[in-house]
Amino acid sequence: MTAIDESEELLRSAGLRMTRQRRIILEILHSIGGHPDAGEIHRRASLQDSRISLATVYRTMRVLEESGAIQRHAFGGGPARFENAHSDHHDHLIDLETGDVIEFASDRIEALQKEIAAELGYEIVHHRLELYCRKVPRKP
Structure with a gap:
């Protein structure tokens, strides 16, 4: 099972449908690397589907964080940034x-x-x- 598949399963278990928009967000999150913020994820997602709202990005990230699939960071009080929680400790x-x-x-x-x-x-x-x-x- 891939990281994207695991994230999809977590969203479904939280009662969210796996929409095309959420799938795009997951693909971006898992391919972008680093520590993107919701704005960066939204910018990239809206290039693929202009109907993806920033609110959808935030809701998706919140559920993934609550499920333990991603970690949220607020480095220096800046905007929340995200990374895959399944990486080795660093x-x-x-x-x-x-x-x-x-x-x-x-x-x-x-x-x-x-x-x-x-x-x-x-x-x-x-x-x-x-x-x-x-x-x-x-x-x-």
């Missing part, structure tokens, strides 16, 4: 000047977080790390 570096979101994984950071939590008497159940950065000019 953290995010957000470039404050360009808005680019860079995914990364670090075993050292993961180990340090667990160590700090344990020292304080806790076990990490879930976490999200976001680093807000500016590019440093390279020295010649």
Whole structure:
């Protein structure tokens, strides 16, 4: 079963019909990569079907988020951005000047977080790390 098929099934189980418009939204979400916002998904979807409303995009994204198929992020208080929830754990570096979101994984950071939590008497159940950065000019 593909990621799109799984998302279709989640929408159906939430009581939503699988319309052509929702199918287009799913295809865009799964093909675009990165962390698109609803506006970007809507812009791309409306190129394929001008009848797709921004409200349809938001409703579809809400149901997918509630079902656990996608994760919603609000990096730096900006517009909600979305990514597939079925990817391996990773953290995010957000470039404050360009808005680019860079995914990364670090075993050292993961180990340090667990160590700090344990020292304080806790076990990490879930976490999200976001680093807000500016590019440093390279020295010649």
